[in-house]
Amino acid sequence: MTALVLCSLVFGVGLYVVLTRREIIAILAGVELMLGSANILLVALASFAGADGGVIGSVALAVLVVAAAEAAVGLALVVSLARRSKRSRVEELLEVKG
């Protein structure tokens, strides 16, 4: 139960950050929080349902790896954006639309 509360809390914070902050880097951080919360949920639910720890472990591990890779790609994109056009806030990203 505690795990579920924790998970919701972390997820809520992440979502809040994604939706309210205007810096791209902060949004990325928010997304990472959401991913982490989902991972917590996975582990919590697994223990709640008494699942086979092996599979859960490999799934959680896979999620972590994916999250890490995603963070790397995301940071690379942000860096590239900042270098090329000195932009770092979402409101500066309004060129492509329609």
Place this chain on the structure above:
Amino acid sequence: MTALAQLLESLRPMLSIGWLAAALAGAGALAGLVADMFDSRKTGIALVALGMAAATVVSLAAALLPLETQISGISSTFAVVLTGAGFAGLASVVYFTAFLSCASGLGTVRENIRVPVAALIAVGAVAGQVLLGADDVLVLFVALELMALIAYALVAAAGTNRSDEAAIRYFVQGSVVTGLAVLGLAVLIGLGGGVSGYGELTAAIGLLAPGAALLGVVLLVSVLAFKVGAFPFHSWVPDAYENAPAGAAAFLSSGAKAAAIGGFTVLFARLLTVDPFLPVAAAVRIMAVASILFGNLAALRQTSVGRMLGYSGIAQVGYALIGLAISPRDTLLFASTYAVAAATAFVALEYFRLAEPGWDGSVAGLAGYGKTHRIAALSLTISLLSLTGMPLMAGFWGKFFVFYAAGSSGLLWLSVVGLIGSVISFGYYGRVIRSLYFDAASAAIVDQDEQGSSASLPNVWPSALGASVIVLTGIAPLLWGLQLVYALFSL
């Protein structure tokens, strides 16, 4: 260790038929990167392309060999043949689009990263094959994520302000969706007792609370809807297709999407066969209608060809979603025909980008290319006609079988929606053709053409190859029977 064994076991269907293809693709990519280290970029790309070509041939062979036993005619109901081998046909299409994409030369990508981008496409193709063969939600997740990461990179590879912006936005949206995916995995695997294979999950889901099971499934459906770019998860599509380098978009819009559709289809066919999930199928149908209407209508007023193809891609996914919960086989067939046409279209655009540096990417800017670049223009025209679903083109068969499947399931109205969507679609595809052939080139372009005529022209044969495949596979079934449609595109 058991977990790893399980993982490997879940990969088995893919390995059993496709390991050779994947290995060839990977080897090509590696060889290309090695060549790139010695600064021989052309060789590098050629090596990657060669790997793709080999993978295409191998998986096509794998698809064609058991041909005799698995065909069924149109008059019987369309049986579902969903063994691992059933996806070799679509896998070969994925490799083929990746091949076209690399063979186009990727001239719009910055020169120093051209070979790595080609290698990324190759890896993406392998990821696509894995996606198709996945028999396990975790495999599905990993393959999807791999594909997504590659996609972000491909969009950004154009190295322009706009492509950065498109990539970032795609990435942010994709990350949220990854969150959804993990939530879905958590619900299904966690509550389901730690099993991740489709078969076991299906059994385990029966034990779950229906609400929780639905939540998990809808989360996964949302994720896949995002990956294929269905309404309302579509917003990244036009941005990405327009701003990615056209050569890379050729793979992004075709092979990557077809693989995602394939994964989606398998998920439905394996996981969502039980009664409580019927509402999901209905919801997917609603999504299909919304995608068809939104994509087709929004594409009508686009001025950029790439962006127009993006919106049209949303509509095309709508057609695929029609078949999704009805006839997996016809959905895969549609995905194949769509992928070949989309790849051909973008490869032709890549050609125009390079051959006409002054072209601004707009529909109007294509004026007169029908005369100056006959082969590329013809290829683009054929691919667009195929996307419209005109007979004599592969695209006709894709749409026909999906609509037929819908009709046979008592959903003729869904076919009618799709058909009307096809009519609307000629409103924008036709505009491109009109520009190519019916409009005179503006003076500026003519001038540039004269200047540029001495420079060596980019590859036009990939688009011609794609167009030939479209026409040949469009006509052959008329001569040798309709079962050939399946033989050519899926099994």
Place this chain on the structure above:
Amino acid sequence: MLTLPALILVPLAGSLIAVFSARRSATAPRVVALIAAVAEAGVAVAALVSMLATSGERLMWVSGGNNAVATSRLVADGLSIPLVLLTALLGIVAVAASWRITDRPGTHHALLLGLEAAVMTVFLAGDLILFYVAWEAVLIPMFFLIGGWGHENRRHAALKFFIYTFAGSVLMLAGIIAVVMTVRSITIGEIGNAIPASTQMWLFWLLAIGMLVKIPVFPLHTWLPDAHVEAPTAGSIMLAGVLLKMGGYGLMRIAIPYAPQGFQSAAPVMAGLGIASIVYGALMALAQTDLKRLVAYSSVAHMGFVVLAISTGTALGYAAAMLGMVSHGLVAGLMFLLVGSLYERTHTREIARFGGLGVTTPRWGGIFVFAALASLGLPGLSGFPGELLAVLEGFGAFGWWMIIVAFGALLGAVYNLTAVRRVVHGEPSTEWTHLSDIAPVDLAAASLLAIGIVVIGVTPGVVMRLTDPVVTVLARALGGGS
């Protein structure tokens, strides 16, 4: 019967050769096209002869493959052969009409021959899939012909033509899907499971709507004037001469046989559309100031007679429809040939700017008067037998509604003679005193059509002898035989 695939392959081969011959010289494509078109006509005559010789009711060819369900088949019977011959004849005329084209002649003639092949396939298709494929395939070359070689507003007209008729035919495809999934066979005429009567009510309209657009009937006709006016002469000839016939053919071949009960309940409405088209087309023709537009609207009126005739569902009605279609093909072909030939020399189609062309260009004027008389349904020329039978049978089926048809026939005379009065008669306009008369190539093509018009007009029985076996069967299926 290899003549049937040859009917499709000959123009296709000609089409390919025409494209490549353009590299040799600018005049090579037209020679290639003419040879191909004449060869095609030869094959068509051969098909006719072999059909008469074997006294069989139909010719059939099945493509390779042992799975009978999935192969394509070509069938020619009394409904197809007259239209095949018409198509072959108009193919020659269309090549002649585009004899002096200088803009990308290779592609132009290739598209023309490709169009001919596609139309042939429509008339020969023995299964629903091939039928639909060919039906849509026709759009592609026509789209390019209008857009690539048309007049001022061609860009819009080409797209409008394509999308409008495409919209009609996708509904037909939905109908075909509904048919196939019920009868479980794609072979035309092979009806395993009968289609329930309640289904037929909507199925008929689903199938028919695309055909009615193609014909076209009021109020689904507005694509036609635009497409006709903007199309190049050869395009107009093929469009009016054969493409519109696909609609009538489709009704008789597909829509009615598959949904006979649906047809019977729809017949009054369809007849109403036909009658409305007759009067409306004539009134519209009367209101035109553009000669080509006038001819375009006259097509609506003429095809209205065809729709009316089909709606009767009787053997004579079907025969009237066939006669009407063949006749309209010849007459409209001739009209568009003449208007095109005039436009080529004057670069205008404004009726008001002409006058007295009988004096300045007597040959052209004479043929135009002939065409106008044929168009108004003068006995002895091809338009009459079809219209007569349509009225006779229509009276039997729909009674005094034929008064409106008669009024339409009167209006037909009005607009045709008004056109003659304003274009051919009167004092010659000073603008065209040095106008050259019709070119020899066009004259030859026109004579070809004129002979056809007279032959059909004098002995309509020759067409009806061909249609007799199949029409007897079809009408009997509707209970209107005997």
Place this chain on the structure above:
Amino acid sequence: MTLFASNPWLAVAVPVFVALVVAVAGKRLVGMTQWFAVLAPVTAGMVGIAGWNSTAGPQSTSWLSQAGTSIETGIAVDGLSAIMLIVVGVVATMVVVFSVGYMAHDESRARYFALLAIFTAAMCLLVMSTSLVTLFIGWELVGACSYLLIGFWYRKASAASAAMKAFLTTRVGDVGMLLGLALLWKATGSLDIAVITGAAPGLAAGTATLAALLLFMGAAGKSAQFPLHIWLPDAMEGPTPVSALIHAATMVAAGVFLIARMWPVFDASEAARTVVLWIGTFTAIFAATVACVQTDIKKVLAYSTISQLGFMFAALGAGAWGAAMFHLVTHAAFKSLLFLGSGSVIHGAKTQDIREMGGLARFMPVTAATWIVGAVALAGIPPLSGFFSKDAVLASVLHASPLAASVLFAASLLTAFYAFRVTSLVFFGKGRGTTVAHESPLSMTAPLVVLAVLAATLGFMGDPIMTALGLEPEILSFAVAGVSVMVAVLGLCSACALYVNGLGQASRLSERFSALHRLLLGGWGVDALVQRVFIAPVIRFAGALYVWLDRLIIDRAVEGVGTGSQFIGRFMANLQSGETDVYASLAAVGFIVLMGIVLWIGR
């Protein structure tokens, strides 16, 4: 003779062949081929003479057949068609000969003679056919020839318009006739004349009446009966010999022939006969009044023709179709004579306006003499032909309706009046013209003489004609004859009295009754009325329909679907605002919506 008797189709085939030869030979050889053209009517006449008493069966063939239903075409010569064939043959022969002189200077003569030959063929087809289909084909073809011949000088706008008017007005009748055919086809299942006439007595009264009236509509159009007469005066724009042949003797009489041919259908309907009687009677008096004031010599003859045809229709309506045919024959002779005579006059005096003529008898003695024979015959003064046939008509109408007969007597009075008004003004008195007239060449005067002989003597052919038609010979009714002669002489004398001294008295009279004069001159305003009530509104309606319905509603709707979709598309594309955070939340929102839908559907 047996050749012609057993091969009546020659009457159609030979003229068609002649037409082809003349047309192909073209302008250069027309000097020879124009004489060859005589072969066409001569053949027709020969077939008629050969068939007078022949009983050769009909030659019929299936024109078209489908699923066992067949429409036959066929030709045969019986008494009725033999009479028509002879009329056509004789008059056409005279007209062709006359035309050689009359058209000598026209450069389109080849077209002219070819058309005359085609006309002969069509007319023969019309009169010989045993099937209503063949009859209708001939019927329309003579109309087309008439159209082409009226518009022969198509450079003249008036000629072109007149041609069109003629065709369209008769076509109004023709579409009625077409409906009649359809009705008979439905009622009897055949279009064979023998079958229909055989079935006619058994037809329901309503069907018979409708069929008869519809056929009469066709007849009224061809034969210029009120109100479809308006084309005939205008048709005088054609060459005068054409007027003599088509618009006096043959084609316009086809309506009378049609009713005679289909007599059993009319016999079955009292109501239809009454309509025919009164339309005929009214047309006779109406056209006669108009003829009295016309100044164009051909217009007078045109209205006279309308009036005389009215006499024939009145006879038909009275049930005496034999009398109608008799009058048709005599009328063909004297009216074609008068027309050719007027042609000769026009040829000589170079004008058509009788006010510009006068005293021509001195310069054109043959023309004048033959004209007077024709005029006397027209006026119905014994012993010339018109007297006998008109007597037969009047007697029969008196029998059926005394009121109608009295109207016809009045018309007879007017007939004599206008006949001699023209005669006085043209041939007597002082010359008012500017040019010096001269007598016409032999090729023109010879036909006049032949026709004059016929016009004078045909009256005695009444009995053979009746016999050929299979009817009882008429007995001359002395009471009717007496009154008839009296009114004719009265008309003759008043005309001579009024016009013998030129136009003075008459113009004073017309000034006094100027309103009436104008009304009569304009044909009672029927023409203007038709123009204003029918033609102009239809054309305006068509124009308005095109602008408002076709362009503004239907086409705009079609285009509107296109622009509407584009508008919606623009709106939808604008939803792509480009805001990253919105996009990100859209994914979450999309999931929530999807979940909502799933739960709602699964509820």
